[in-house]
Amino acid sequence: MTPQTSWIPVLIVLPTMVPLLAAAVTLLAGRSPTIQRAVSVSAIGVALIASGLMLYLTSAHGTFAVNVGGWDGRGIAGTPLGITLVVDRLAALMLVISLTVLLCVVVYAIGQGIRDGTTEQPVSIFLPTYLILTAGVCNSFLAGDLFNLYVSFEVLLAASFVLLTLGASAERVRAGASYIMVSMVSSLIFLAGIAFAYATTGTLNLAEMAVRLDDVPDGTRNALYAVLLVAFGIKAAVFPLSTWLPDSYPTAPAPVTAVFAGLLTKVGVYALIRTHTLLFPGGSMDNVLMIAGLLTMLVGIFGAIAQSDIKRLLSFTLVSHIGYMVFGIAVGSELSTSAAIFYVAHHILVQTTLFLVVGLIERQAGSASLRRLGGLIASPLLAGLFMIPALNLGGIPPFSGFIGKVALLEAGAQDGSVLAWVLVAGSVVTSLLTLYVMARIWTKAFWRARADAPDGAMASSTASALIEEGTDVLLEEREDVGRMPVAMVLPTMAMVAAGLALTLWGGPIFHFTDDAAHGVLDRSEYISTVLHGPDPAHATDGGRP
16 A cells, blocks of 8 residues: 655655755854754764655655655646656665665765865865765655756756866866866756757656657657767767766775765766666667666776775776676676666665775875785784675675676676677676785785885885875874774764675665566556556555566
8 A cells, every 4th residue: 555644755855955055054053063064964874764664664664756846737738747856766765775885974074074175164065065975865866857867967067067176176176177068068068958849849857758759750869869878878888978987086095085986976877777778668778778888897897906006996997887887787687687676786885995095005105006015914903894895895795796796797798689698798707807906906006015015205204194184294294194983984984784795685785676677667567656646556575566
């Protein structure tokens, strides 16, 4: 039985509205860091609780939709008006995983003491901007129309640019300029796609558009899909639209890089999944996506092999593993879509964790360069925090990365096409090379003795640590050098535990992603809920017939 309660619309709005309101409060409380921190952590915690309730409700009762402000009117030719927010199993899972990451990272950032970069400015903009980013991420997953999704992307763009350039160093400003230019190109292409979609269908509501696109000629549909594919491909860092990422992300502070790597590209992947299954079913672009997925995997991982800086190396592996998700989308079966959703959840947790660990490495040793590191095995805690997500990313059994990759390989084998088999082979090669680059980090940064490091300045001196300006100082010059603050270690441990939980409960979670995949591929429940309200027939057995 579908719950008939007035609080469900409020629940759907909370993940977006609470962080936005909290951003205003933290901006006003800029002279009181304690209030800022408490409000930020509490707001993200409330949003996470609301998302957890939605995860439970969608699992039991299917899809829910709300017209913001109670505006449920219809315009010319019955076109839905107003802002529609929709939560199904896919959106709810993305919300829970993303808010878990956002909560851990904000605690980590507070522990690291990230503010404006100077003590003279009384108002801190880091936490207000971070909360605006949180609202943008949540609204992207809930958006029920293309224009609302576009607004969410613009909110993310503005917030991420501020976070990327905090501190105003020359390196960060250059990276921010590159990032903003590429993102603006993506936004312009997306805006052109919105105009194209409205001219073609007379609506921007995704459910209504899905119905009307069925009557649009194939050539027009494919042209519209191609435009949106380019826009979302840039956001998701799909090759050849991914070259901007390794130059932009590594320059930011560790918590900012971590949340960017974990979430911003996944918003683009989510948009690809939603549009591919809801608006453009039928596989007209499957071969294009397969080729893009293969090249993304291989180019990304070969780029990682060539890196000596851990942040850049992980940025290339981030690009590489986006290819696995595109693989699942392209094959288009229920198994491959389920595996892609599972892999998105896995990768958000693991990739974020690895970047947080890099922040701890910088704190402990003063550098993220493999040429300057060594002897980190002397810290068993740091070694363990790195090893677990590294093995997980490499797909070693029984970790969640192995579960997701095996499911993708099985889906590719079931497809049976030549391209699918090439993707299967490429996936195996990419996984082996991922293990190689993780082993390379372990060997150079952890296993070898510090005296063996080839960079003489680091090999012959006392271990150093990173300070805000990016320079190295000797241990004896700072009391905190070589120490990992508890407020940074505990969130990292929580992220490692979340990745292990995805492994331990891999069976039930994969069953949930099966239901989510069934829901996005079937389309009928989503369309019916948005246009006509919830259907009681979908309220049992996860919406399955």
